Amino acid sequence: MKSLDPRVNRLPETPKDIVPKAPLDQFGTFEVFVQPKEGKPFQHEGIVHAPELEMAYVLAKEAFTRRFTCTSLYVVDTRSVFVSPLAEGTTNAYDLLEQKQEQHSISEDTFEIYHLLKRGKQHVHIGTVKASTPDAAMQQAKTMFNTSTPVMNIWAIRTKDIRFTEESEKDLWGTLPEKKFRDAASYKGGDKLKTFLERNSQAL
Amino acid sequence: MYGGGNTFEGIKTDSLAQEDPIKLAEFEARIARGEKIEPADWMPALYRKQLIRMIEQHAHSEIIGALPEGTWITRAPGFKRKLALMAKVQDEVGHAQLLYSAAETLGKTREEMIHDLITGKSKYSNIFNYPAFTWADACFISWLVDAGAIVNQLANAKGSYGPYCRALDRICAEESFHLKYGHHCVIFLATGTQKQRDMFQEAINRWWAPMMHFFGPADKISAHTQVLMNWKVKMATNDDTRNQFLDMYVPKIWELGFTIPDPALKKNTDTGRWDYTEPDWEEFKRVINGGGPCNEERLAVRRIAEERGKWVREALRSPKASYVMPLA
Numbered sequence: 001m002k003s004l005d006p007r008v009n010r011l012p013e014t015p016k017d018i019v020p021k022a023p024l025d026q027f028g029t030f031e032v033f034v035q036p037k038e039g040k041p042f043q044h045e046g047i048v049h050a051p052e053l054e055m056a057y058v059l060a061k062e063a064f065t066r067r068f069t070c071t072s073l074y075v076v077d078t079r080s081v082f083v084s085p086l087a088e089g090t091t092n093a094y095d096l097l098e099q100k101q102e103q104h105s106i107s108e109d110t111f112e113i114y115h116l117l118k119r120g121k122q123h124v125h126i127g128t129v130k131a132s133t134p135d136a137a138m139q140q141a142k143t144m145f146n147t148s149t150p151v152m153n154i155w156a157i158r159t160k161d162i163r164f165t166e167e168s169e170k171d172l173w174g175t176l177p178e179k180k181f182r183d184a185a186s187y188k189g190g191d192k193l194k195t196f197l198e199r200n201s202q203a204l
Numbered sequence: 205m206y207g208g209g210n211t212f213e214g215i216k217t218d219s220l221a222q223e224d225p226i227k228l229a230e231f232e233a234r235i236a237r238g239e240k241i242e243p244a245d246w247m248p249a250l251y252r253k254q255l256i257r258m259i260e261q262h263a264h265s266e267i268i269g270a271l272p273e274g275t276w277i278t279r280a281p282g283f284k285r286k287l288a289l290m291a292k293v294q295d296e297v298g299h300a301q302l303l304y305s306a307a308e309t310l311g312k313t314r315e316e317m318i319h320d321l322i323t324g325k326s327k328y329s330n331i332f333n334y335p336a337f338t339w340a341d342a343c344f345i346s347w348l349v350d351a352g353a354i355v356n357q358l359a360n361a362k363g364s365y366g367p368y369c370r371a372l373d374r375i376c377a378e379e380s381f382h383l384k385y386g387h388h389c390v391i392f393l394a395t396g397t398q399k400q401r402d403m404f405q406e407a408i409n410r411w412w413a414p415m416m417h418f419f420g421p422a423d424k425i426s427a428h429t430q431v432l433m434n435w436k437v438k439m440a441t442n443d444d445t446r447n448q449f450l451d452m453y454v455p456k457i458w459e460l461g462f463t464i465p466d467p468a469l470k471k472n473t474d475t476g477r478w479d480y481t482e483p484d485w486e487e488f489k490r491v492i493n494g495g496g497p498c499n500e501e502r503l504a505v506r507r508i509a510e511e512r513g514k515w516v517r518e519a520l521r522s523p524k525a526s527y528v529m530p531l532a
Contacts, residue, residue, distance in 0.1 A: 003501050004335050005275040014504040015511050018323050021315035025517060029305075046371070047305045049314060051520040063301055066294070067378070086244050120240030120366045181287040187384040189391035193460075196395040200461065 030056035031081055032064055033125070035072040042074065044114065044123040044155075053077065053163045061172060067183070068176045072165045080161040082134035084154035092150040094142045100135045109158050111137035113145060116153035123155050134158075220431070223248045235436055240366035243309040254437050255365055256310045263303035264321045264328035268502050269349075270296040272332060276342040288385050292346065295382065299375045306367040322507045330488060331414045333496030340393060340400075340407035347386030348411070348453060352418050354379050355449050364436035387456075394460040401461075408457065409465045416483040417491075419446035450478040 003009050027049045033042040045064050050056035056075045065073055087093040093116075108130045114123040126145050131137035137156045165172075180186040220228070227246050234241065241247055270293045277293065280286045304314050320326035331349055336342050354376065361372035393404040420442040423429050432438040440448075450469075457464060468481045491499070 003498075004337060008275075008501060008505060011504065011508050014507050018319070018507065020319050023313070023315065026314040026318070027517075027521070029308075046302060046374075048301070051517075055520065063298055066291075066298070069377075086242065119242060120369060122370070179291075181284065182291045182381060184381040184384040187288075187381075187388035189388045192395050193391050196391075197459065 027051045029078045030060070030075045031078055032056075032060040033074050033076075034064055034070045036069060038071050041125040042072075043125065045073075047078065048075070057163045065173060065176075067179075068173075071173060072170065074162050074164045076157055076162045080157055082138070082156045084138060084156075087150060087152050090150055092146070093152055093154050094138075094146045097138050097142065097154075098135070099139075100133075108132050109137075109160065111141075111156045112159055112162065113137070113141040114155040114157075115145070115151045116155075117149065117151060119152060123153070128159065129156075220248060220250060232434065235364045235434070240369060241364050242366045250431070251435055251437065252310050254432060255368065256307055256312050258437065259303055259307040259310070259368055260312065260317050260320070261327055261329075263300045263307060263317065264326055265332065266296045266300035266303060267321070267506070268328045268332045269345075270300075271502055271505060272334075272336040272498075273342050273345055275336060276339060279339065280342070281339060285389070289342070289346075292382050292385060295378045299371075299378070302371040302374060303368075306365075306371045309367045318510065322503060322510055324494065324503060327492060329418065330492050330496070331411075331418050332502060333491050333499045334411070334414050335498050337410070338403055338407065340403040341410065343386060343389040343393060343404065344407040344411045345386075346382060347390050348415060348457075349418070350379060350382045350386055351453055352415065352445075352449050354383060355445050355452070356419075359439040359445065362436070363439055390460065394462070405462055408462055412465050413483060413487070416446065416480065417485075417488045419443075419449065421483075421485050421488065447477050450480070454478070 029047045030050055030053065031047055032045045034045045035042045048056050048059040048063055050059050053075065056077075057073075060073055060075050064070065084093045085096040087096060109132070111129050111131055111134065113126050113129055115126045116123045127141070129137050129140040129144060131140045134156045138154055141154065141156070228248060231241070231245070231247060231251075234245075241251075273289060273296075274293045277286060277289050280289045304317060307317060308314055317326065321328070336345065357372050357376050357379065361369050361376060363369055363372075390404060393400045422443050423438075423441045425441075429438065429441075451471075454464065454469070454471075466481050468479055470479055471477070472479045490496070494500075
């Protein structure tokens with residue numbers, strides 16, 4: 001193999017036998033939530049594959065916040081997200097929740113609650129509740145956040161499972177405004193093109 | 205960026221007969237209402253299969269597409285161009301991550317997708333099997349190959365599968381930088397010295413045929429294609445996207461005083477569509493099936509990257525492991 005790229009020419013022999021990848025070779029998934037603007041609620045943005053929570057946070061920063069469309073983000077293991085049934089049409093997902101036997105427990109956790117208001121859109125953070133189980137948290141959310149607008153789907157996540165951005169980490173995004181080279185608006189060729197076209201038309 | 209021209213052959217049309225007619229009717233009604241399909245919804249096996257194939261090919265195209273341009277980072281003219289090209293290549297790889305995630309929601313694991321890429325089972329956009337000889341080639345890719353990709357991606361972003369559409373919305377937003385950057389580079393070459401102009405003209409001459417191939421051969425409008433269009437999997441025919449690209453970019457290329465190596469290329473005033481010499485589809489097939497100038501190199505680079513990354517993945521998997529001094 002002869003490449004135009006000298007680095008490719010220096011590569012070692014290509015491995016001949018390719019064994020299928022073992023399960024989880026690419027790690028498990030973590031859900032990523034970003035805050036588009038200061039004061040706006042966090043919304044679900046996508047996933048990253050990572051070996052653990054802290055690496056997921058680092059990878060999420062690279063994957064989702066390369067441009068100035070984010071002021072903060074957090075990540076959580078996909079397995080820690082509790083999901084309600086998906087509602088149809090004008091049905092409200094809160095009405096689809098099963099009434100579970102109230103479990104009296106001394107220890108209560110806080111849960112973050114997310115609403116999906118329209119199919120095809122993203123889950124958006126709506127508030128925090130205190131409850132002993134995810135089911136109880138959704139019931140609690142029903143009394144607190146259920147309005148006349150039907151909710152398509154509800155997520156509940158234990159606050160303690162989330163890897164938040166700490167205040168001191170916010171300067172991670174501090175240099176974004178300087179990175180103008182990532183921005184379409186900094187590639188203005190119009191004037192150069194105009195002069196060129198004018199000169200050409202005069203030459204004719 | 206993304207190679208379009210998905211061909212949907214090789215999957216039996218009659219597989220629909222095995223689907224539950226009531227669920228199928230509900231599914232089709234949902235799409236007809238303009239609602240998105242989400243991963244937890246019921247969907248026909250054919251829909252799932254076609255989407256996996258399409259999104260996966262798109263993801264592979266982003267990863268492989270970063271290679272010909274990546275080669276030019278160290279040789280890009282000046283610090284600003286290096287920064288921009290690095291950012292663009294990083295975006296492309298990022299897009300692949302978003303797309304693999306979308307494909308995963310349909311039930312194919314990331315491990316399987318990567319395996320299928322490096323063993324040559326899955327395809328990617330054919331255009332990346334050609335080499336970028338000069339800086340002008342890199343500029344052609346940044347401007348025109350990305351432009352072609354945007355035509356496809358904007359169409360697909362109106363499709364029916366929620367996770368794919370969301371990924372595409374993010375991707376299209378970033379592609380606008382690629383397009384502006386690419387055009388900027390080309391304007392600089394076009395308004396530069398004669399040598400620079402010649403360099404870009406040669407790039408057009410080299411890349412025009414692969415660019416026409418990019419949108420894929422004319423679709424055989426079969427019942428099968430019609431089903432996929434009704435399901436909003438395929439959003440436009442290959443000829444339509446090719447025509448749209450020509451409409452938008454041929455005038456821009458001509459404006460800069462360059463020529464396009466196809467004497468038959470002109471807009472037909474009667475039909476409102478472009479006439480052109482039929483691309484060589486035998487060449488297209490030959491390259492797709494491994495016969496292109498760079499197929500071997502592109503896959504080799506990915507294989508070695510997987511191989512070399514293995515120890516990193518292993519190390520990350522056991523973060524608590526630490527060095528212990530031997531006992532004796």
